[in-house]
Amino acid sequence: MNRVDDGPPLAELLDERRHLVALAHRMLGSADDAESAVDECYRRWYALSDRERERIPVPLTWLSAGVDRICRVRRALPQPEGAAHAVRPTVPDTIVARPRTPEPTTLRQHDAVVHAVRRALLAADADLLLPLLAPDATAFFDGGGKIRTLVAPVHGRDRVARGLLSLLDRSPHTTLAAHSVNGRTGLVVRHGRRVVAVLSLDVSGAEAVGVWVVVNLDKLRSWNAGHRP
Known part of the structure; x- marks a missing residue:
């Protein structure tokens, strides 16, 4: 049943995020900063085109490298107070109309x-x-x-x-x-x-x-x- 476009199992996705947060925490020493760095990396992932994402054979490797780069930059360039937790653009929720239900359902x-x-x-x-x-x-x-x-x-x-x-x-x-x-x-x-x-x-x-x-x-x-x- 599994195919590339079916998406990975949820348990795998949760393990992936935990791994990335742990990596960022080791580098930054702050749980909040680690979560922020991982969120930034996922934003970069979703900024890629579908074709670019499909060409990445092991997403965890790409994401781990991305978190590493983000953390290194944040450590090298101290931000003004409050900037680390500033609100950044997120992937917008997809707004769709719910399918119509032509047949009454109790x-x-x-x-x-x-x-x-x-x-x-x-x-x-x-x-x-x-x-x-x-x-x-x-x-x-x-x-x-x-x-x-x-x-x-x-x-x-x-x-x-x-x-x-x-x-x-x-x-x-x-x-x-x-x-x-x-x-x-x-x-x-x-x-x-x-x-x-x-x-x-x-x-x-x-x-x-x-x-x-x-x-x-x-x-x-x-x-x-x-x-x-």
Whole structure:
């Protein structure tokens, strides 16, 4: 199922960011400065064109080298007080219209589809997942520029299934549970006790027509502080 354009597993992406933050922390000696340096490196990653990113065989190597350069520059050029934490441009959220739901869907139908999608993802079974997705289903991935996830929306039942199964490739400490998300039943992914992704689904009849995957660390802070959006 896995292909280059399906994106790497979420556990791998989280390990990648932890590695980069640890590298920056060793060089800068400050947790806040380390996070800032890593965010800057990811902004440079997303500033590349799709073709440029595709030509990078090992993204972690490129990102590690980028963090190293950023940290060296910051150490060599002391910034004025407050500059290290100044607000910098971020990768803007993609603004898209939610797919229309031409077929009325009851709360019971919605919940049934969400729970069925959960079972398919837990089983990592494409044959179970595909019939739950509309042929023209679309998945949107919001990483907020702070984690290396897919940039463009993914269209079509097959690609959405591959993208979700790749992203949620199970690790021993990962759980997937149904929770209320924005007033409707959605899915929450935890790695250990920490929420690392939240999924909401647009359902039409017995199929999901849209899947919204939030892995943006900023947007997950409320979940990890014990608050539910």
